Amino acid sequence: MHEFMVLTSDEEQAEALIRALSGRGDVVACKLVSECRAVLAAHPVDVVFADHAALLGEGRSYPEGVGRLWHGPSRAEVVVMVEPENVRDAMGAVRAGAADFLTYPLASGDVAHVLEQLEKRGMLRTELDYLKGQFWNEDALEVVQTSSPVMREVFAKVRQMAGTRTTVLLTGETGTGKSLVARLIHAHSTRRDEPFVSVHCGAVPDTLIESELFGHEKGAFTGAVRSKPGKFRQAQGGTLFLDEVGTISPLMQIKLLNVLQERTIQSVGGDRDVPVDVRIIAATNDDLWDMSEKGLFRKDLFYRLNVFPIEIPPLRERRSDILRFADVFISHFNAQLGKNIRGVEPDVLEAFHEYDWPGNVRELENLVERACILEQGERLGAGSFPREFLREETVREPDVHVDISLPLGRARQEVVDRFEHEYLCELLSATHGRIKEAAQWAGITPRQLHKLMARHNLRRCSFRDVAKRNS
Structure with missing residues (x-):
């Protein structure tokens, strides 16, 4: 219906x-x-x-x-x-x-x-249009709004299994948002009111990872001056997120496998099994199957973790979400920095769409944060981004010719007119003459854009024709 x-x-x-x-x-x-x-x-x-x-x-x-x-x-x-x-x-x-x-x-x-x-044509998606139902909580709405088909599939899987206790394995490149998806799963599970505990396995030394996960008793080793409960017990009743699980040692792989099988832990220096009720969400940017084939990761542990796999696609495969992510980050840093930046310039947005984003969403966030700090205007321009990020032509110096034989006011107006004409041409070329999209980029209304185009004798069909010839 x-x-x-x-x-x-x-x-x-x-x-x-x-x-x-x-x-x-x-x-x-x-x-x-x-x-x-x-x-x-x-x-x-x-x-x-x-x-x-x-x-x-x-x-x-x-x-x-x-x-x-x-x-x-x-x-x-x-x-x-x-x-x-x-x-x-x-x-x-x-x-x-x-x-x-x-x-x-x-x-x-x-x-x-x-x-x-x-x-x-797939335009009616009542079953997958999460904003229309009661599933997603208010905090998640900003995350799940996406026009990317691959991300819609990811959120569809989250919706299917969030309410279960099934172990989840999140895979994908660094910076794709695996920890965010893990929190999304927990927030929409029956365990939402219990703790969400995160451990970055790659950041904990091998000698300490067992104590970090399972806890230790007082005097268990030098420096253990008091007992420590460990992450499993801290997450009791809730969710434990094991980030970069592929980095744990072979010995820890055996112990983690035993916990997943028996649902009990034993602290370092302890002599009794402690039952734990914890949902496991693991994440990795490694190919655990390939690692298990090479003997670097236990196959039985891989099978235990890979009950419900979800692959998070890299940002270059969901470019339609780049502008929305940028807007979200700009809004966040506006509040943090006390600024009023209202978007990005067209040449920057074009660079966003052409860049391969090896660091994915995290890299985009870092670039936007840096640009928000440096930007003095209302829109993020090329000068606020590293030169290596932008194409050479997007960081070239403006070509301004000044005619000192003219009065200052007239000379200034001619420079403004030339700039407006060049700006509109670049804008309409980048958007292939799509007025609504061009106006959004420029931060003006479609009516204002039409007036500027009429003033400079520009017709959108000319830019659509260019797009057709280039396709």
Whole structure:
């Protein structure tokens, strides 16, 4: 079952559409975009059937109208409804981001056909659209919002097994966010009110890892002046996260295997078995199967840890999330540094998408933090990033020609005009003429962007043509 919204002031057409949707899910009817936005904020839906006149109210363009429906948490698919003579306008709405369109009078067969097409194209994901259900807690919403299919699969697996006590093995390159996923699993498990304890196995010396995990008794070794409970007992009833588990020694592999089999531990210097109720989440950036084939990691321990494997993809395989991550980090460092940075310049965003990110999300966070410290303006520019991170052409000095025969005001305006023209050309080229995306990059409204383009005699079709020739 899906959730639908009807946006139209025509009560007759609204009733016709509600009848056509009968049996397919719940339907909410609104007459105004403002009313629609308020409802969406509290009750996200799968599809909004919007009358084109309602979208274009108050002199808005289609990108603005569709964009208003996507403000906030809602990412519903939009189907525009038009009179037959306005089909050309409907195509404009589709280019602005709408999923499809219908013509009046509405027929049940046409509505069914549109929904079938959305299903085939994978646009209706009620089962996997986590923001619409009650599964994810409020703190997780910022994490699980993703347009990456591979990350959607990761979160689907988290949702499937979070409520179990199953042992999980998280794999992936350094910096991909394995510890974040581990905390996400714990936060949505039945153990959420119990401790989440993390141990970085690679950071603890071999001589201390046993004591770190299992604890020790007073006098067990030189320096043991008091008893220590160890991480397993600290995590009792909750979750123990073993990061970089592939680094533990062969002896510790045997002892860890015994704990997983028997669910008991024995502290260093102790003589009794202590039962433990702990869920294990392990993580590694090594290929444990390959290590076990080479005799570097016990196969029986690998099988015990690999009950429910989840691979976290590197950032270069989910580039569509880069801008969202950058925005999250900017917001965080704004609060930390007392700044008001509102995004990144187009050339920096282009470099973000072209870079391979060997350090993954952690590297992106570090670069954004450094840039936020250095940046003096409202948007992160090339000068705030290391030169080696950017392409040579993105850090070149601006080519400014000054004509001192002109009055200062006129000379200044000519420089500004040249800069605006070059900026808009670069912006529209990078976004292939997509107005909504270009305006978002520039931090202005689509209407403001249209005015600037008209002033500089720029047409977006020219930049779309360039994109087609280059493809």
